[in-house]
Amino acid sequence: AGTLDEILKRGELRIACQTQGAPFSFVDRNGNRTGSSVELCELIAKEMGVKVKFLNYDWDGLIPALLSKKADMLAADMTPTLKRAMKIAFTDPYMYTGSVVFVKQNSPIKTLEDITAGTKMAVLLGSTGESDAKKVFPNAQYKTYKGGGPLLINAVLAGHVQAGVNDGSAVRGQVASFPPNSVRILEGQLSRSPLAFAVRYDSPDLQSWLNLFFLHTTLDGRLGKNLDYWVNSLDWKEDH
Amino acid sequence: MWGFYFDELMHSLPFFLKGVWMTVAVSGLSLIAGTIVGFICGILRAGRNKILRAVIGAWVDVIRGTPFLVQVFIIFFILPSAGIELEAFPAAVIALSNLTASFICEIVAGGILAVPKGQREAATASGLSQYQQLRFIVLPQAMRTIMPPLVGQYVLLIKDSSVVSAIGVVDITRVGWLTVQRIPEGLMVFGLVGILYFAICYPLINLSAYMERRMTVVSTRL
Amino acid sequence: MLEAFNFRVILEYMPLYGKCFLATLWLSALSLFGAILVGIIACAMRLSQSRFLSRAAGVYIESIRSTPLLAQLYFFYFGLPTLGIMLPEWVTGVLALTLNSGAYYAEIIRSGIQAIHFGQIEAGIASGLSYFQRMRHIILPQALGMTIRPMLGQAIVLVKDSSLLSLISIMELTRAGQLLTSERFMPTEGFLTTAAFYLIIYYMLKAFSNWSEKRLIFQEAY
Amino acid sequence: MISFKNVNKWYGDLHVLNDIDLEIAPGEVVVVCGPSGSGKSTLIRCINRLEPIQKGELVVDNMAVHDKKINMTKIRADIGFVFQSFNLYPHMTALQNTTIAPLKVRKMKNEEAEKLGREVLTRVGLEDRIDHYPAQLSGGQQQRVAIARGLCMRPKIMLFDEPTSALDPEMIGEVLDVMKTLAREGMTMMVVTHEMGFAREVANRVVFMDEGKIVEVAPPNDFFTNPQTERGKYFLSSILSH
Amino acid sequence: MISFKNVNKWYGDLHVLNDIDLEIAPGEVVVVCGPSGSGKSTLIRCINRLEPIQKGELVVDNMAVHDKKINMTKIRADIGFVFQSFNLYPHMTALQNTTIAPLKVRKMKNEEAEKLGREVLTRVGLEDRIDHYPAQLSGGQQQRVAIARGLCMRPKIMLFDEPTSALDPEMIGEVLDVMKTLAREGMTMMVVTHEMGFAREVANRVVFMDEGKIVEVAPPNDFFTNPQTERGKYFLSSILSH
């Protein structure tokens, strides 16, 4: 029996999500998990006709959870790199984003060209932001942090680094919770990269189901609505 | 700027208290289980059976020598492939109990070996059995050496419990990480985390100091 | 999860592991050295006749012991800059580890000193040695010698705690595994290799402590 | 009562007991003396197998102690052992120290054991120290509790390993007095001691050991006034000189 | 050399030293005896202020020890103190034990201190034990190292607190011999001991204490044959009886 059968039999879709931060998946002030990915997952479960169960791991626990079958799928703001795809199967991308550079509001760095060999840049360990930045600014000095996007912004604000690089949608979402006008995002993206959900290679049924799901929700506009609310604007700020 | 976040943080307090409860539950259960297992292993480690001693010694080495996170992962993610399927909470308690037991084992063995040899000899000479010697003569005296580091170990256990958040147990530290995404003033959020741990640990540390005072006759002043 | 264990990829990451292993080694060694020094000083203060010094050391020791390293690390990394103190990451990291373990060492050394026969201290006084000379030549060598085991335990904790430094962008052993995990999605390979390296450090420390125990504790002097 | 036949014991290379032959009759009091390290303690510790022997036969009260298969618990219960350093249990009162073995080994009832304990402690002159902890007693009192602890099992044999050498001169007297009374009441006793006065007064024989061998066995008066061996003469002169 | 004038000391309510008056001349050897707890140790420990006194005057080598403002380091360096339990530093060899104070207090050079240490260790008969650790030495040897440690500071006064009572009978002699030599060479000595032979042989006076008071002071022969006080008689009978 395939993974879909198991899910149906169980009546429960188990999703490992990384509560990495707004706007994809985070805990709002009432202690409820919410965000773009979270709502998409709820929609998926609804369409399957089963309940959804979120398994709340941090980054370290995400992949083992999927591989050890604790979870049926991963829903995180994860870029399907070719290396990663050697190990797990990704769905079709449901949106595109890109790495951006951000600096302190009053920083002398105004454009991407101002970043020179000596500039200290903060990136997240193992993220696409890290590899993008190293491609575009091979000579900058890098400090790799672990522990989530807000930590990068904190490092920039505290002055440990001059600039930070991270996924654009994540940065925009996270900056929203800092005091207004503390951080400035530089014009332009370093890359254009897709985001996708992931399943195991032994679940082709679930994979093609998800691809179809993205196709349907794109066509009927539900995906676009979700992304417009969460990712392309700060509308969610008021409600959460 | 701190005022800006302070109200937000106060709003999250119930969430933090849930984390406190989880930390207390995980470490409390592990404390009990770890103490029992640790005492048994410690007694065996101080005993005569060479094979048991070596086996326990190797177990203690591996547990003490590898990161706790890895142990948690093995129990939660790798044991299922051997057919042992565990929920996050029991897996966390088992991992933490195992860690605690390995440390307590060393403490107990040390305490038992510190009881003067003459005590055991006197008990042997009056015909008490091995078990009776342990129960009535050796352990009651060993407790004096065991108690202070034991309580110290409990404090370490409570702090180590934060690692289990990696498998989705929402304890104080995890609440801190989740909150810091929304209230990005890490200093304040983790300050609160520190205060909450302090509130749990400080009474324990005082307890250990109290026991130490009760058990030592003269205090050294240099 | 274990079935597809991939040694080839581990080999590919070996240079990274090597670099990170060395980083962990020297960061821990530096912090260990500092922590023992801080421990000695804090312990001397704790046991001193001056109530003020004794209280101050007490506050330091107890507040460090009852809050998590994570909170302390945050305080140093994000708190000090607001006071206008900017330190390189590795200095912050070593500082946090040193002060953290220093508090534990203070307690360990204190237990060692209190186990020294009071006659030793009196003999030093009677031959006219000053406070510092007694400390340096008579009390500390014996106290350190007697507490090798708990000191080893704390050293292990320190080495493993150094993994937290990856939060503030310091390259160390745990990160090598995490990098492997997040680039290749091979958690089993990543974490087990990391654990193996930690185990190497553990056995190195253990061998050192056994060696120094033999050197410091002479033919059952105790 | 106790019979050593060709008993040998080694610690690694060290030959601590070398062909020991000795017979002790019921009711006899034997004092063992000799230089430090000569094997005196080892000799009496073998009797209740605190140390196992490696060769020879050692029969105590008709039980073969040298036989590894023999269960020692019963024999040990019949042998009281008093250590140089008392080895009282510090977490128990004088009474508890004396009653623990009767309670647990003899399975006596609580009241019975307590009555016995009080009786024996009274006998050694400690009726007013029954509820004191060892730390609250003087050395002499502690050693008397240790003797009472041995007596409580109503032993057939009492063994003493330098029972007075950790005591202040003033306290030695009170412990020796208790031991003398025991000897006169007909207890079989083996005593490692350098108290010559005690040996002269109550011992039937003195056993002099050196380097793991029994060098001389003689009635005390003969041994102290006229030792037969060179080693014995030298030993006596060194402990009597000051 | 040492002069107690009306010295008093309390531990809480306990009056351990009660109006002590005593003068000790240079070169004199004084033996202190008395029952346990009578304050003997406290008396000699006051001399180098291991215990402070609360009332009265105590002058040692023209320095007022009772004066809280006096820095004791210099005086202590001139007084050798030998403890009952040796208190050798277990992590140092015999030589290091003897040289640590000369090196650190007298600021001697390394070679000089080592030469001195060897000399003194030879003097107490330990030339072949110089590099041994205390745990490798017998009790008598350890106590001789402790004496050598005191002598290395070339002290004007040597104080001994029951230096032989933790020793085996055979080893007592070797330590007493060293002490006798010292006494004959004219060292000022105060010795707490129950070794009557030693007292008779070398002491100028015996001080008998009880309950914190000096009860009798007399030449040894007078004291041992004919004590003037009831308490003294009783004490002598109790320690000579066995």
Ligand SMILES: Nc1ncnc2c1ncn2[C@@H]1O[C@H](COP(=O)(O)OP(=O)(O)OP(=O)(O)O)[C@@H](O)[C@H]1O
């Ligand atoms: N557990 C042991 N392992 C190795 N050697 C031992 C052990 N116990 C005793 N010995 C050695 O055996 C010899 C005899 O020891 P024993 O204690 O019987 O002597 P002793 O006559 O009682 O001396 P003492 O008067 O000092 O008590 C000594 O040389 C001692 O060092």
Ligand SMILES: Nc1ncnc2c1ncn2[C@@H]1O[C@H](COP(=O)(O)OP(=O)(O)OP(=O)(O)O)[C@@H](O)[C@H]1O
């Ligand atoms: N630090 C202390 N605190 C309270 N009381 C003490 C202290 N030291 C000694 N004492 C008490 O002071 C009294 C005298 O003690 P001291 O040691 O001088 O006696 P001593 O004559 O040397 O006896 P011993 O022959 O047993 O060594 C004793 O009653 C003892 O219990």
Ligand SMILES: [Mg+2]
């Ligand atoms: Mg012996």
Ligand SMILES: [Mg+2]
């Ligand atoms: Mg004394």
